Amino acid sequence: MAATGAAILEARDLGLRFGAVEALKDVSVRFAAGHVHAMIGPNGAGKSSLLNCLSGFYHPWTGAIMFEGRDISALRPPDRARIGIGRTFQGIQTYPSMTARENILTGFHAMMKGGVFSGLFRTPATVRQEEAFTARAEEIIDFLELEEDRHRVVGDMSYGLRKRVDLGRALALQPKVLVMDEPMAGMSPEEKGDLARFTLDIRDRYGIPVILVEHDMDVVMDISDRVTVLEFGRVIAEGTPDQIRGNDRVIAAYLGDGATGGEAA
Numbered sequence: 001m002a003a004t005g006a007a008i009l010e011a012r013d014l015g016l017r018f019g020a021v022e023a024l025k026d027v028s029v030r031f032a033a034g035h036v037h038a039m040i041g042p043n044g045a046g047k048s049s050l051l052n053c054l055s056g057f058y059h060p061w062t063g064a065i066m067f068e069g070r071d072i073s074a075l076r077p078p079d080r081a082r083i084g085i086g087r088t089f090q091g092i093q094t095y096p097s098m099t100a101r102e103n104i105l106t107g108f109h110a111m112m113k114g115g116v117f118s119g120l121f122r123t124p125a126t127v128r129q130e131e132a133f134t135a136r137a138e139e140i141i142d143f144l145e146l147e148e149d150r151h152r153v154v155g156d157m158s159y160g161l162r163k164r165v166d167l168g169r170a171l172a173l174q175p176k177v178l179v180m181d182e183p184m185a186g187m188s189p190e191e192k193g194d195l196a197r198f199t200l201d202i203r204d205r206y207g208i209p210v211i212l213v214e215h216d217m218d219v220v221m222d223i224s225d226r227v228t229v230l231e232f233g234r235v236i237a238e239g240t241p242d243q244i245r246g247n248d249r250v251i252a253a254y255l256g257d258g259a260t261g262g263e264a265a
């Protein structure tokens, strides 16, 4: 539920450049526990760059990433995944020749204790761990309503279903926060509706806050507790969906002519 908890993840004064492009400039955003928090803004605004800074794929030139109050700026992406920053990417990240269930299980293997050797020799501890993973995979399959499709090869599935499997893999890592870049791009309205429902369930049932980039404004306004608007690498507005809907600067940014909007931020 939309409890205004402490920030679980925080971007502090981020600056990031690619040549002459300032992808991020003085970007500070606090992501609260218990929230669905959407990042919106025109193409090239810096949304994916921000998400990549959160998960460690991009290194901001200035500023810091804080997770549960600790500076994690120096941690590499796998370590950030391990401490609880889960994510899905723009496009599809599943293995097409594997089944839905196998894809979800690969999420667990990313955090298997004991490495390859204990996997080969199957110690009692690894067997127990695998049983726990299998049980949890089944739970995720139920949660994402993939029961009928669990043994289907992902390459044969619709885009929406594949994205759902992708989400299952991210959930397998038992994240403390889930970061999703345009999870609904390319989906039918029905698939979007399903994913919107799952997103709210992830927040409410699992208690996992969700940070997402999304272009579909109806969905954003529907499911978000908080919305941050980026334009040209800067935060130009932040608030509840109602506050954002009525914000002149946001309206101007989305009308796309760059005109008006004032300098109120």
Ligand SMILES: Nc1ncnc2c1ncn2[C@@H]1O[C@H](COP(=O)(O)OP(=O)(O)OP(=O)(O)O)[C@@H](O)[C@H]1O
Binding pocket: 018, 021, 022, 023, 041, 042, 043, 044, 045, 046, 047, 048, 049, 050
């Ligand atoms: N790896 C990179 N190399 C060079 N330039 C990059 C790189 N990543 C991002 N940029 C540039 O940084 C700016 C912000 O890009 P970013 O991908 O963060 O935007 P976005 O808001 O996610 O856009 P979209 O809605 O199109 O996905 C753009 O000008 C982009 O070209």
Ligand SMILES: [Mg+2]
Binding pocket: 047, 048, 049, 090
């Ligand atoms: Mg992007």
